[in-house]
Amino acid sequence: MWAVSLLLLGPPLAFLGVFLLYPLQGILRESFFREGASLTDLRPLIDDTFYLERAWFTLWQAALSTILTLAVALPCAFVLARYDFRGKSSLMAVATVPFVLPTIVVAVAFTALLGPSGAANAALMDLFDLETPPIQVLDTLWIILIAHVFYNFAMAARIIAAYWTNLDPRMADASAMLGAGRVETFFRVTLPLLRAPILAAGSLVFLFCFTSFGVILILGGPRYGTIETEIYHETVFLFRLPVAATLALIQIVFTFFVMATYASLQRTAPRAAIERRRERRWSAADRLVVASAVGGMLLATLLPLGALVERSVHSVDGYTLHFYQTLGENVRKQILFVTPLTAVRNSIGFALLTLVLALPIGTLAAYGSVRLRRHGALVEALLLLPLGVSAITLGLGFIVTLNRPPLDLRGSWMMLVIAHTLVAYPFVARTVGSQLRGMDPRLREAARVLGASPGRVFLEVDVPLIWRSLAAGAVFAFAVSMGEFGATLLIARPEWPTIPIAIFRYLNQPGALQYGQALAMSVILMGVTAAGFLLLDCLRYREIGAF
């Protein structure tokens, strides 16, 4: 048993060791053990309460974001789990689009919606004849929280709904027969039974908000920063590697524990309900509940994305395709200018290469960790660690370690693909793993007893059952690679920028034209990512949320 698990886990663990742990070790060495290193390098950390404040902010904004996300996700999960209606799977797919969108697009979408010259302000100023934009949320805590909720609520709703759907409906019936009304039943029966998925979703959301980078960097402005943005700042602008490394270490230790919590919670899969929910007719109240949930989810999802599209074709002179048309022109005569087509080609190329690596690694990781009984949650947390490691830390580690033998990848596109694979394969491992966990082991045993070789069992039993989750994992991996920003920002060579990098370059240049071009570029990226994701819906893979 152990031997097989080790055989399966070998490749993913080796990959993890070489490309995550070794670079992390490199950061440590570079920071504390190089010549002339001394603890005085860390003086800023101790002397300045600034870092403590940033850490404290990181913690509580993540906690607050998580609570708000869960508060939005629970009613959505209720409707998704308890009602069947036409277009439900499409709604779930649409609502999950933000989650697979690059953070940078989400951030840009929110500036397009709520920024001073955003769609909401433009509409309000038009409507009430105002001189100044009434909504001033940019560079405030609110926009960070809103963006985090927007980013994560559908994913959290899916995790909870997947579990909720399988809750035995007779639990609520039994509660009613014992005299409890609907509200009391919710608090005394349903909520306690949903504890595991709520905590699992919560820990994942917390993790994403804790290591949030693009949203904070672009929407938070100079006033707000997290450990993650501080690592970036220390590395790129202040060149204080020891400080950055220490912050990265603190972050990793913390995220590992959250990840372990998540992994162990996620392992308690719900037992399938003995009795399925009964079909029933809808009352007026049912219609109202479903309609408001569907409307709310659509509005929350489509408003920022719609604003992004609208603003990308809007200039002071009215609607125009100017920003798209000028994407290909090197207005400022930059040396490192790339056409958007090149950026799209780069992004898709890297994403496809990432798939080639992430699919086998993720699948092996899923098979290996599902088989493990003891320490399974710990191994899984280790395998999922890249989800919680800051992209900036990763990029930093690559820079300091993969620049010399035995692994000299300087200037090689391999470095980018490997970094993307690291952040992408956990998604494959999760989607495939959750499917495997739900699989009846007797199916394989039956095939074995009927004389099938292990290879045939895999091809004829496993593959037909897991291919949908494999496809889901593939789309996630593709989307993650398309949108990866933090690590790419540090390691991408100027000659082969990806779409997110191109967007970031446009954003960093002053001027309405450049901002419009950033929007246009974001729309392109959103289109490519959403197309891939909506394709998934055609595969009818409903349990995407169960990763």
Added chain:
Amino acid sequence: MGAPQAEPPSTPARLQVEHVSFAVGNKPILRDVSLQAATGTTAILGPSGCGKTTLLRVVAGLERPDRGEVLFEGKPVTDVPAHRRGFGMMFQDFALFPHLDVEGNVGFGLRHSRLPRPQRQGRIADLLDLVGLAGYGSRTTEALSGGERQRVALARALAREPRLLMLDEPLGSLDRTLRERLLVELGTILARVAIPTIYVTHDQLEAFAVADRIAIMNEGTIVRWDTPAEIYADPRTSFVARFLGMDNIVDGERGTDGVVQTALGPWPGTSGACGPVKLLLRGDGALLTESEGPGVLSGTLASRLFQGPRTRVRITTVAGELEFDLAGETALPAVGSAIYVYVPAVQVLDDAG
């Protein structure tokens, strides 16, 4: 089917179900069902999918009927939500709360009682005592065996002293020996708490054992409502006969003399109209004889199954294969040779299908 519905009960009805219909989409589940239940135990017996659990859920208030009324002690309760009806229900497979221990499960409904906390503890202890689980209060439900779960579910349903107790296949998921033992215990407990009870089951032996009256359901209607003894003595319709495991039904034609002509020969007179009828040859009490005669059936022995107190024989006749239970140690002819069986009990079934 023109079968009789409710017959007047001997004691005044507590629960009245009046002309209840229920459909899911276009599929009717209950069709104009009426039922009355007095004190004691009423069993609702029927094959799976006949609508008996739905009927129970309508009574409980978990489903709303499309048409019809549910009354309790003369008052309509159709619009009263389940949690205000004061009924208790034990679910199939028990539906124990996995996040609560035994005590939490049994005491779940007591929050609404006016009992102060210490007395609640006492009540839980009493209930656990009643079902024979004294001292099990702090165990998790996961740690219980099937029989123990059944008892916890019963104690939970009884905790609020319900006005009506409903049991949905209470022994359905247990193995046979355990079922037989718990059936006796359940009967004792139900008698002791003296709460009017509706007992849903697909197993006629269970229904016969616990019920004062049995309502037999088929395809959303109640096709028979009577005491267990009456139903067993005279199934009346071929559906009830077959459901009770009496499969020896042969087609016949009743002549003006009352004699029924069948493929097996003439069977002596019964009263009733002339025309096609179905005859039920009771399988129990049949005797092996040496030769043909009145009331004797002939055929070849197809198989025999020694079951201890009786031997079940299948006989190939001109009217198909028929099955009879003979006394356990009957000396039988060899399989494939001729056999003659005297059938003392023959009943005419009054349905055409």
